[in-house]
Amino acid sequence: MPARLVSQRTHAYSSRFRCVLAIVALAASSALLPGQTQAPRGHPSFQGESTARGSFIYSPPGPAKSVEVGNFYLRRKDYKGALSRFEEAVQTDSNYAPAYLGLGKVYEKTGARQKALDAYQKYLDLLPSDKDAQDAKQVHRAIDRLRKSAASAG
Secondary structure: OOHHHHHHHHHHHHHHHHHHHHHHHHHHHHHOOOOOOOOOOOOOOOOOEEOOOOOEEOOOOOHHHHHHHHHHHHHOOOHHHHHHHHHHHHHHOOOOHHHHHHHHHHHHHHOOHHHHHHHHHHHHHHOOOHHHHHHHHHHHHHHHHHHHHHHHHO
């Protein structure tokens, strides 16, 4: 086998190996809570409590983490996954504005115009200040776009 081909294959394998190591390291680091030196028993990403039977109760992450994961799914166009994460964030904290922004984006992408309008409006209602002005401008544009499409469709 030519040396160049062997070198390319070795490079490809080492790249894959580094990627796998990075994923394992990320999973291990996310399993630890602040101040923890060991991962909890059970599933590596477990953040719940043990029951008497040894099974675990799921406790969702905070709304910020749920929105972060929801945005990841949204970028990957996994709207079902994104929707569940944004809904989880709303259930955890019903006054967390970024969760409603995410819901509005998902609903708009999936064609649920009225739900998108409601979620965007809730986001604007919860917006604490002008610090998120850029997002607010985008939301106002989205609301206008959705209202125009609803008017032309109906």
